């Protein structure tokens with residue numbers, strides 16, 4: 086099978102990390118990365134089904150690739166990930182260019198499936214209902230030499246009514262803590278200094294292993310003890326499962342970053358109940374207050390959905406009130422889009438799309454103004470950043486992230502290299518980033 090592959094990824098960090106595993110599996114079989122579809126013998130799409138535009142992007146790109154495949158019929162196209170897991174054969178009906186559809190549970194079998202597609206008369210489809218080999222056990226082709234994702238669990242036992250994840254990723258399965266710590270030790274010996282622990286709901290980590298202890302807090306402490314790892318992040322915790330022990334561990338472990346991404350989704354108790362989130366807005370605010378009290382300098386971010394079915398102006402106002410009260414450093418904001426197969430997709434939705442767009446604009450304006458004022462508070466102060474590399478925004482600068490995850494663009498300086506941890510004096514602020522110079 087050796088040749089060149091191109092991998093295109095849609096969706097969340099979990100998918101980005103799965104793509105590192107897909108690349109690792111392909112490279113182990115001798116494939117090398119191609120820089121464009123024209124130079125690729127194999128194009129793999131790792132898909133997402135959380136948002137509508139991810140499917141539109143996939144089918145748009147498959148349409149463009151169909152003409153390339155007409156010129157080079159030997160080129161193979163494979164589609165994996167959440168959308169493939171959910172839609173399976175429908176994907177083949179919608180695109181005749183696809184040679185292989187695989188899901189979220191069989192990445193380990195990708196080379197064999199590609200061999201099968203090579204000799205098969207028609208497209209190959211394999212969707213499994215359960216994971217045979219946890220992707221975490223597969224080789225990974227990491228994008229960064231000093232920063233890595235580490236999967237701690239896959240799947241989710243919750244039932245948020247807008248979310249398709251439980252039906253495509255299955256029930257929650259936690260990795261053994263010893264495997265996670267071993268992986269972190271290996272990464273540290275390879276030069277990695279920052280790990281991001283990944284799970285759909287990291288706060289329920291280990292319930293399927295033991296269930297009685299605050300296991301995520303224990304895990305944070307174990308990873309904190311790994312020599313060489315100076316920054317530990319995690320995503321995403323569920324507000325209903327954020328326990329005091331986790332906040333204590335965050336406060337006490339020197340390597341755990343002062344960063345909490347806690348998706349609230351709405352500030353209306355009525356909408357939170359309809360979303361099946363399992364907490365009220367007041368409880369959410371209490372938890373972030375506890376976290377801020379225990380962890381000085383905490384950076385707090387969230388996810389918010391606007392225009393959930395039946396959201397009234399009063400419900401939306403409750404979201405704005407919560408945003409004012411919580412004063413998030415940043416927020417990922419989305420207009421609700423129904424995902425077939427979820428409970429919310431069948432709900433009556435009388436809110437006109439233009440009203441949802443207008444609410445979305447009001448929300449982002451508020452989120453951005455708070456984010457800007459919080460970033461302005463940092464002007465004139467020193468911050469520690471892990472340098473990532475050249476800035477995508479301005480090639481004359483280099484970029485890095487604070488322990489809180491804030492993006493900082495720094496005037497280029499010969500003394501700084503990617504992977505360095507340096508102190509920067511913040512000189513300017515925008516809603517989504519800071520600027521500064523190396524502190525002498």
Ligand code: SF4
Nearest residue numbers: 241243245248250285
């Ligand atoms: S916690 Fe809710 S939103 Fe998150 S993956 Fe599970 S069902 Fe989806």
